[in-house]
Amino acid sequence: MDFPSALAILASPGGHAVPRAEAESIVQAVVNDPSRGIQALCHALECDGSRRLAAVLLSTAAARHWSVLGNDAKAAMRQRTLAALSRAEDRAEMRALVHAADILASRSADDGSPWHELLPALDDAAKSARATHREAAVLLLGSIVESTGAHMNDHHAALVALFAAHLDDPGWEVQQVATRALGTTALALQRRGDFLVVADLLPRILAACVDAAARRLDRSDDEGVAVATEAIAAAASVDSDAAFGPDASLLPRVVDVLVGVGTDPRLCLDGRARAAAFDALGCLAASHPGLLDEPRPTAAAVGAGTAGTTVTAVTAPTTTLADEIMPRLCAAAAAAGVDFTAAGRAEGEAESGGYAAAARSTLRRFSLHLPPAVVLPHVVAPLDAALIAGAAPSPGALACLAAVTEGCASDLAEDPIASNVIAAVAAAMESTDPASKVAAALAFKELAEHAGHALTELFSHAVIPTLVAAISLAVEHETEGGRGDAAESFVAPTHAAASALCANFGSDEIAPALPGVIPPLLGGALGGWRRGDGARGVHPPIRVPPRTNPRARARCLDTLERFAHAAAWEFEPFASDVVAALATLATTNGGGGGGGTDDRDDEGVAAVRFRALAAMATVIAAVGEESAPPGAVDSILSSATLALSAGSSEDAVARECAFRCFGRLATVLERSLAPWLGGAIAAAAATLAAAAEAAEAAGFQRAVSTGGFNESIAAAEALGALVNSCGFATRPHLAVALAALGRAASSPSSPVALRVASARSLEFSLRPLEESDGGGGGDGDGYEKSAPGDGDGDGDGDAAAAAARDLAAETVALLARLVTEDEEPEVALAAATSLEESASAAGRLGAAAAAATAAAAASALLDGSARCQAGLAEGEGGEDGEDAGTVFFDLEDQARRLKKSLG
Secondary structure, three states, X not given: OOHHHHHHHHHOOOOOHHHXXXXXXXXHHHHOOXXXXXXXXXXXXXXXXXXXXXXXXXXXXXXXXXXXXXXXXXXXXXXHHHHHXXXXXXXXXXXXXXHHHHHHHHHHHHOOOOOOOHHHHHHHHHOOOOHHXXXXXXXXXXXXXXXXXXXXXXXXXXXXXXXXXXXXXXXXXXXXXXXXXXXXXXXXXXXXXXXXXHHHHHHXXXXXXXXXXHHHHHOOOXXXXXXXXXXXXXXXXXXXXXXXXXXXXXXXXXXXXXXXXXXXXXXXXXXXXXXXXXXXXXXXHHHOHHHHOOOEEOOOOOOOOOOOOOOOOOOOOEEOHHHXXXXXXXXXXXXXXXXXXXXXXXXXXXXXXXXXXXXXXXXXXXXXXXXXXXXXXHHHHHHHHHHHOOOOOOHHHHHHHHHHOOOOHHHHOOOOHHHHHHHHHHHHHOOOOHHHHHHHHHHHHHHHHHHXXXXXXXXXXXXXXXXXXXXXXXXXXXXXXXXXXXXXXXXXXXXXXXXXXXXXXXXXXXXXXXXXXXXXXXXXXXXXXXXXXXXXXXXXXXXXXXXXOXXXXXXXXXXXXXXXXXXXXXXXXXXXXXXXXXXXXXXXXXXXXXXXXXXXXXXXXXXXXXXXXHHHHHHHHHHOHHHOOOOHHHHHHXXXXXXXXXXXXXXXXXHHHHHHHHHHHHHHHHHHHHHHHHHHHHHHHHHHHHHHHHHHHHHHHOOOOHHHHHHHHHHHHHHHHHHHHHHHHHHHHXXXXXXXXXXXXXXXXXXXXXXXXXXXXXXXXXXXXXXXXXXXXXXXXXXXXXXXOOOOOOXXXXXXXXXXXXXXXXXXXXXXXXXXXXXXXXXXXXXXXXHHHHHHHXXXXXXXXXXXXXXXXXXXXXXXXXXXXHHHXXXXXXXXXXXXXXXXXXXXXXXXXXXXXXX
């Protein structure tokens, strides 16, 4: 079989397996051979039946072999590709040839072998009477504008004129590719960065695309409007106000068309056009917030004064474009609530697609880039109106609140807005409308995550009752609603909100919630709960069979553990009953099947037992070992050790809980945990090593399962707790522990949360090196300090001191590298926090150079922060949100504290 025959077989649909396999082998061999392949593919471009496949293969071969081809081979490819493009009639074939020509143009531009014939040929084709020729020419010109970069700078003005002229082309497809090409050119102009060129060409692009969108809107051409609107979005994302012409005179027209497209009922409700319009508005908010918020006279007021007077643009009442956009944006964002059919996503964040979801995304961008005073009144007004009317807010109004919470978190926590917002959320949670309940849970989660600190500090009187009601409803939903989509969409964000609030409440602040949340959480963990069950106390009986499925029971246990950890000593009145109930649960292997399992259950009944053990350990750590029944602590440690020695990948939840048990109990058992330390530290180090190897193998794809991810974090936290609390007893294992934490913290492929946990666990990791083998209590912290050279006179003490200094210096050096070189700000912040204590400890151990290393890291961090702030001032910030911005400020503050502590 020769190459043309093999290519023809592959280009034909169907056929027998054996000939196709032989044909694939022949074609692959030819394509891999630059001396034969390029010539064979160029000849194949002349064959009608296999031209498309030949173009695809030529793209691959040219990209692969370009550097080894001679000038004659390159010229032949260019000439044959243009000739084939001139003959193409089939659209798929034409697009394959355009892609091949784009590859050739890009490679030619890069290596300095210009394709002189290309632009004249495309200019002629763009004027052709044949629509396919015009389409191919415009499509290829738009592609090479992007792929060849600065090589097309001299042609930008001519291309903008050519593309704009083809917006009125008789061929619909030509109009579409010309519109997309204008958007591509707008982005190329931004990369070019020439202000005068931007000021000249971008207004032309925007005006042409806006007019095209308006014309296509009049024809109810959904696809055409979508393409024009996406091009507007590309042009609007250019961060130069010159894009809108002198005095931004074009901007009102742009806004009017975008808002009109986004809200026009003639277009498909959930089609591309309306969503693209809201996305374009979001681009405006991100790139030009100042223009949107700039006061301007109202058009109706100018010239409309009373008799004998004229109102001028100077004296007319003013408004802003943002004020005009916000009411219609909020109306669109509130038009659809939550789609229950999508339940089960991460933390229950299930919402509808289409224009309503796009509007909410744009609303979020407005809240991130415009002043809260511009955004919040439109969002809060429907909530206030519902409260005044004694009704629950609509799901859409709550969805708007969730969308703006991140950007407006600080203002949402100011009186009286916060009280009204929380009251509205609480009213919706008690509503009989499932959509309102789910929307309230999602809004409550956003408030807890982004405004939790202010809400718990200033409005705990309102937050506590809402939290108690939410937990009660969530457990009741899981008991009665089973796996219903609506129940899951409510339950998952409610537990996430509780988790975030527990992280922000102080122990005494969260105490009022405990009587209300412990009965439902404990009851849900034991098998089922209804709100009437709370009257029987915190120790409801186990029902057989339990009504709640294993995943729900595990979730209740996890949230109960978070409350115990946050409450600390405030949990003491409930500790005995809770530990007794959990001990019963831990010895029954999780109870019955309770609702069975399905594909969404990621935890079975066996995992409930280990969740119970972890919760027991947390309660004991919070209030003391005396709260546990006799033998309970040894039972927990034995079970945890057994789980860590099992070694099965299916036991990730068990190992995660086992690490949590060791980490929690370390704080109360301290040196008495010594018999268990070797196995626990070795298991944690092995888990972190396996996680690092898996992450490095996966690269940027990071195919890490949820179980493995949580297990690794628990292992890192356990290592930190064991080293910090158990002191001298960990010395034989300290090098292993520090090496494991250091590798996990510095692995760029590992998940950020794991790296942060590892870096944080290094904070007090040098304590064992300062402690003597004499028990606790020396300085009130549970350990005694020893001089670096303490020993028995035979030189072993000096050797140990030298080893301790080296280990301390290595730890400080690692943290300093993370502070100054790591690209993840959260990791750098965690490392900077740990560096302060580690550097001090290293100094006490005699590692004098460590302090200089830490001080240099702090100085470098402050210099980097100054450069970052300068970049932000020049508009280089991204869309990471308010929370991400605070990380940089915290990092800067920590660097100052570090420098001060080091003198």
